[in-house]
Amino acid sequence: MAETMEQSKPSTLEMERSSGGVKFKMPVDSDHKATEFWLFSFAKPHMRAFHLSWFSFFCCFVSSFAAPPLLPVIRDNLSLTATDIGNAGIASVSGAVFARLAMGTACDLVGPRLASATLILMTTPAVYCSAIINSATGFLLVRFFTGFSLASFVSTQFWMSSMFSPPKVGRANGFAGGWGNLGGGATQLIMPLVYELIKKIGSTHFIAWRIAFFIPGVMQTGSAIALLLFGQDMPDGNYKQLHKSGNKHKDDFASVFKHAVSNYRGWITALTYGYCFGVELTIDNIIAQYFYDRFSVNISKAGTIAASFGLANIISRPGGGFLSDYLSQKFGMRGRLWGLWVVQTLGGVFCLTLGRTNSLGASIVVLLLFSFFCQAACGLTFGVVPFISRRSLGLISGMTGGGGNVGAVLTQLIFFHNSKYSTEDGIFYMGIMIIACTLPVTLIHFPQWGGILRGPISGRTAENYYQSEWSHHEQQKGYDTASIRFAENSVREGGPRATGSSHSKHTVPVDTSPANV
Numbered sequence: 001m002a003e004t005m006e007q008s009k010p011s012t013l014e015m016e017r018s019s020g021g022v023k024f025k026m027p028v029d030s031d032h033k034a035t036e037f038w039l040f041s042f043a044k045p046h047m048r049a050f051h052l053s054w055f056s057f058f059c060c061f062v063s064s065f066a067a068p069p070l071l072p073v074i075r076d077n078l079s080l081t082a083t084d085i086g087n088a089g090i091a092s093v094s095g096a097v098f099a100r101l102a103m104g105t106a107c108d109l110v111g112p113r114l115a116s117a118t119l120i121l122m123t124t125p126a127v128y129c130s131a132i133i134n135s136a137t138g139f140l141l142v143r144f145f146t147g148f149s150l151a152s153f154v155s156t157q158f159w160m161s162s163m164f165s166p167p168k169v170g171r172a173n174g175f176a177g178g179w180g181n182l183g184g185g186a187t188q189l190i191m192p193l194v195y196e197l198i199k200k201i202g203s204t205h206f207i208a209w210r211i212a213f214f215i216p217g218v219m220q221t222g223s224a225i226a227l228l229l230f231g232q233d234m235p236d237g238n239y240k241q242l243h244k245s246g247n248k249h250k251d252d253f254a255s256v257f258k259h260a261v262s263n264y265r266g267w268i269t270a271l272t273y274g275y276c277f278g279v280e281l282t283i284d285n286i287i288a289q290y291f292y293d294r295f296s297v298n299i300s301k302a303g304t305i306a307a308s309f310g311l312a313n314i315i316s317r318p319g320g321g322f323l324s325d326y327l328s329q330k331f332g333m334r335g336r337l338w339g340l341w342v343v344q345t346l347g348g349v350f351c352l353t354l355g356r357t358n359s360l361g362a363s364i365v366v367l368l369l370f371s372f373f374c375q376a377a378c379g380l381t382f383g384v385v386p387f388i389s390r391r392s393l394g395l396i397s398g399m400t401g402g403g404g405n406v407g408a409v410l411t412q413l414i415f416f417h418n419s420k421y422s423t424e425d426g427i428f429y430m431g432i433m434i435i436a437c438t439l440p441v442t443l444i445h446f447p448q449w450g451g452i453l454r455g456p457i458s459g460r461t462a463e464n465y466y467q468s469e470w471s472h473h474e475q476q477k478g479y480d481t482a483s484i485r486f487a488e489n490s491v492r493e494g495g496p497r498a499t500g501s502s503h504s505k506h507t508v509p510v511d512t513s514p515a516n517v
Contacts, residue, residue: 024235031485033165034233037172038174044353045232050172052231053156054179056116056223060149061183062190063216064092064126065284066142069191069303072292074139077206084136085252086417089285091144093278093408099151100405104398107158108256111239112394113231116155120224123149127217131210140246149220150281154401156180160236161386166490167325170383176323177382178313178375185310186285190215192303251391258467260392260399268440269385274407275437276377279430281408283309283374286416287367290423295360299510305364312371319372320379332495333387333449340380341441341452344434347373350353352431355424374434378404387446387493390483391469407437449493456494462487495511 025043026034034046041047067074067088070274075085099119106115126145133139156176164172194215198208233239243250260266280297288306291297297305320343327335357363381400389396415426445451447460466483467475474480 058181178317268405278407324383348434355428
C-alpha cells in the first residue's frame with residue numbers, strides 16, 4: 001500500500017510518458033499498459049478506466065443486494081415464507097451465471113466499455129420495479145433480473161487486464177473487484193439508513209422500503225452513463241476505432257470460444273472461484289438474517305454486522321491482488337498459485353469455525369477473519385486468470401466469474417434452501433466445501449512457468465504458449481502480435497531465475513522514465 005501511495009503523488013501526474021508517438025501520463029510497456037498503479041489518480045485512460053469500472057460494479061452490487069438488509073420488513077409486507085426468501089436469494093445470483101459468460105464474450109468482441117454500460121442500463125428497470133412488487137413471484141423476478149448486473153464484474157476484470165502490465169495486473173484487478181464488492185457491504189448500511197430516514201419523514205414502514213429502492217436505481221443509471229461518456233476500452237482507443245484503423249484484429253466468436261473451453265485452467269479457476277466469490281455472494285444473502293434470528297439483534301445492528309463482511313473488501317481483495325503480485329515477484333507464477341491455495345483453504349477453516357461459534361462477539365470476530373481470507377482469495381484468483389489465455393481473456397474471465405455465481409447457487413440450494421439444515425450447520429458444511437473445492441488449484445500447470453506440484457517444462461516459453469492460440473496463417477498476418485508482446489512482458493512469471501537471465505526488449509523500465517532522470 002505504501003508503494004501505491006508513493007506512486008500517487010500529484011507531482012507525478014504532470015509527467016507525460018511517450019511510447020510510439022502516443023503520450024500517456026503514466027509509464028507504459030510495449031503494449032501501452034501501465035507499469036505503475038496510482039490509486040488516487042484519474043490519469044486517462046488507465047486510471048480513469050479503473051475508477052469507472054470499480055464504481056459501476058459497486059453500484060450493481062448495491063442494487064443486487066439492496067433487498068437482504070430489509071428482508072424482515074419486506075417478508076412481512078409480501079407475506080414471504082422461508083422458501084420464498086431462499087428461492088429469491090438463489091435467483092439473485094443464478095441469472096448472472098449465463099450473463100457473465102455472455103459478458104466475457106462481449107468484452108472480447110466489442111470491448112468492456114460498451115458491453116458493461118449496455119448490461120447495466122438493461123438491468124436498471126428491474127431495480128426500479130422493486131418498488132411496485134406485491135407478491136413472492138414479483139420479489140423473485142426483480143431479484144433475478146437485477147442480479148444480471150453482477151456480470152459487470154467480468155468487464156471490470158477484463159478492462160484492468162487490458163490497461164495494466166503483468167506485474168501490476170494482480171493489484172489492479174484486486175482493487176477494482178474489491179472496491180466494487182464493497183457494494184455488498186455498503187448496501188447493508190445504505191438501505192436500512194435510507195429506510196429509517198424515509199420513515200422519519202412520515203412514510204409508513206411498508207411504503208418506506210419501496211421508496212428506498214430508488215437510491216440504488218439512480219446510482220446504477222448514473223454509473224452506466226459515466227462509462228459511455230468517459231470510458232475507453234484500450235490504452236490506444238475504443239474497439240470500434242481500433243478495428244476500423246486495423247490496429248486490432250476483429251476476432252470471431254468460434255475461435256474465442258474454442259480456445260476458452262479447451263483450456264482446462266479456466267475450468268479450475270471457475271470451480272475454485274465458486275467457493276470464494278460464490279461464498280461471498282451466499283453470505284451477502286444470508287448473514288443479516290442469520291444474526292437477526294440467531295442472536296436476536298435488531299435490524300440496524302444486524303445490517304451493520306453484515307456490512308462488516310462486505311466492507312472488508314476495501315483491504316481484503318486488493319490485499320489478495322497485492323499478495324499475488326508480490327509472490328510473483330519472489331517466486332513467479334508458482335508463487336501466485338501457492339498463495340491462492342493457502343489463503344482460500346484458510347478461508348474455509350474460518351467459515352466452518354463460524355458455523356460452530358455460539359456467542360455474538362466471537363461470531364463477529366470470526367466473521368471478519370473469514371471475510372478477509374475469502375475475499376483475498378478472490379483477488380488472488382484474478383492474479384492468475386489474466387495469464388490463462390490472451391485470445392480468449394474475456395471468456396476465460398466470464399467462465400471464472402460465472403463459476404462464482406454457480407458456486408453461490410449450488411451452496412444456497414444445498415445448505416440454505418428449505419429447512420434441511422439450520423443456518424449455522426449450513427455455514428459449517430460450506431466451510432468444508434471451500435477446502436475441498438480449492439484442492440484442484442494444485443493441478444494448474446503452465447508449461448513455461450510450472451505449477452504447485454511441478455516446475456516448468458524445459459524448452460517451453462511463454463511465446464510458445466500464447467502463440468498456440470493462433471493458427472500459422474493468423475501468425476503470418478500478425479494477429480498474434482499483442483500475445484507475443486504480453487509474453488515478453490510476462491517474463492517475471494518464470495521466477496527470479498528467469499527474470500535475472502532475461503528482460504523484455506519492449507518494456508520501458510520505470511527507473512528510466514522522465515520522472516527519474
